[in-house]
Amino acid sequence: MLRFLLRRLLIAIPTMFIVVTLAFFMMRAAPGSPFVNERHLSPEVEANVMAKYGMDRPLVVQYANYVGGVLHGDLGPSLKYKDKTVLRIISEGFPNSLLIGGMAMGIAVILGVSLGVIGALRQNGPADYTAMGVAVLGVCIPTFVTAPMLVLLFASNLGVLPTGGWPTATQPFSSAWRYFVLPVVVLSLPQIAIISRLTRAGMIEVLRSNYVRTARAKGLPEHSIVLRHALRGAILPLVSYLGPATAGVITGSLVVERIFSLPGIGKAFVASALMRDYTVVMGVVILYAGLILFLNLVADVLYAALDPRVRLS
């Protein structure tokens, strides 16, 4: 186990290095510059700006400096948000995206797995069709449609939830939770759909397998067969899906953050890419890549724990 973890860590280092390198040069290859807008800079001032951020040096030197900084935990200053460092921007936005995304993922796993199991057990019955119908709808209707519709219903018409925004830091959870409801629901709907379909498919397959038949033959009660034996095998495909999906959800969604005016990292990431804020884009890419590597590792460990056939070595 320890050897496995060590080996994965050793593989992670060159992977991260390649990600950083690709992102750096791709960003610089994109047309435009962070310092151009309709107010043109005089050549002297532009030279000063470039020098200030070390961008007057050859690209390779800039790259070396950047990688050196990253190794020391310094992601540099934002080129656009002049008062903020990249670390500051990430530390302000990421916890909020993590909170919303984490809640959405938690709900999605609980509801998705339940719906999937119900569907598999009552295959082709009304419960199955209802559950899978909901799931198909969840996948088909994009968040930029569900979000405004839910806002219209719960905020504008019923007036029970805010149209968007974020609670203040001092606000107690007893009133703050209202701000989380709609974004969490919108983020979790498509995940519930995917998770329930994956679970259902896995469950149907496992329920037909020999060891479940053996369990039935031994006369085990149905709930024990489903929850203790079948589910373990059925959620294996789900586990490998959850790694990258969780990374995607907790790093924020542009659509959801825009529609609900949430201070998350997803909006900041897209805005930075459009404004050519190289350092912020790089910082978020590193965060995202790190999360994917980490969550994939978690998925692999879970795999071994769930499936006795998998040995980590």
Add this chain to the structure above:
Amino acid sequence: MKAWRTWALAGAALGGLLAAGCQPGASRAACDAGKLCYERGNVSDPLTLDPAKSTTIGEQHILGDMFTPLVQYNAASEPVPGIATSWDTSADGLTWTFHLRESKWSDGAPLTSADFLFSLRRLMDPKLASEYAYLLYFIVNAEAINGGKMPLTALGVEAPDPRTLVIHLTHPIPYLLRVATHSTMYPVPKHIIDKYGEKWTDPNRWVSNGAYIIKSWTLGDRIHAVRNPNFYDAKSVCIDEVNFHPGSDAIAVERSVRRGELDSANDIQSNRISYLRQPDQIPDYVHVGTWLGTTFIGFNPAIPAFKDVRVRQALTMAIDRDFITQKLMRGGQKPAYTFVPPGVASFGQPKPPHWAGWSLERRQAEARRLLTEAGYTKDRPLKFELKMRNTNDPQLIYPAVQADWRAVGAKASLFPEESQIAYSDYSARNFQAADIAWIADYNDPMTFLYLMKSTTGPQNYSDYKNPAYDALMDKADHEVDLVKRGQYLVEAEHMAMEDATVSPLYFYVSKNLVSPKLTGWKDSLSDWHLTRYMCFAGHKAAEPFD
């Protein structure tokens, strides 16, 4: 598994949610009892809180509340005394002397003319790399200092005593009082900058001299500001706290204002205005007024076809501007046949080009004739590419422009790009025709007309080089009489319009949604609304301003 149980649970949860949420004002941001809090929608998050580095409109709204310059805008956007109580001008208009009131920084430190001197030198420091320093290049030696050719101390600004500031100009600037309201002229706290350097704008150690001070800033969420007890006119301030919420989505912002979560917002969609004005919507919230901005098309003279004035004229007169403003924009925007927006101060009666009063049919017939004369026929049509920003408004209007051009036999292809890239292409002259927007930096025709001076460089997008135009601009620069100066500028503009160096499309409007509960909001040309002049219905400041 009992399905009914699940449904019962879900129903109970939903019921609980509805019951818990049904409280009046439940979704407004928390505000301490007895305090007046203004939830203010703002176009965007600031890129910086340093007035010397500020470039965006969103920043200007915030910083205007935090700093008070020598001269400030009143509620109706006219320049009135700020930290300076009075000022004198020398007869030649080249020396301005400002007399300062006794006042303090928010931390209690005295604010003197030395702070203003420091702020202006800092602005011109090449190391600070301020993008807006050029606005004050009319101060003696400013341009040379900003270009690194002279020391900071050479700047034509003096502080002979703590309450007097003298500014020397290279040529008379009749609009100096209006420029003096701009963020480049805000004082910044020397004692704090000496201590913390570039990090002085951290909200945790914020010091400024305006009606409010910043307490916290979370990107994408809000800027939280509270009253500055040391503001010289603190008694006239009514609202205790103001939260600036960056708008991310225009429709979402509109919903928040309707729900009372925001008291005002300034980035509503143009094509929503007529809907919002319907009696069963929120007509009393809608504030639309003339704004100092122009959208226009630039022609790159490096393209052989655009060297020919007949081609530029034909393309300019073929456009149906009424269709654009009335059918597409629909927010009260005005069709533009000249460059300087209506209402700009110190400008004469604009003289549109000779064809401006013609009917569209006559203009398009003339355009066809001009194009044929220039050698472009049905078999050999004029073909070019128009680069445009891929934002809402340009994507709405340029297909219409394209169709108008097609009607006179010119084939334009549209090439949308992200704004950043479009402007960088324009600056590099990597375009044939270009969609450009220009918003006034200050209320004077100069902020528009200098764009077409041959010495302006990259921002003279059509590379207009007309010695007669330059001479008129120069004459205006050295004219102290405002009426005569206005006439020179009108003449210059008329010259550029007859030459069709650019093709103006329409003038901007300011678009605000303001809750009727918020009092003291006045619509104005500069669309400038300081929180210190505002209040809520039924409340008032200890000693109201004015």
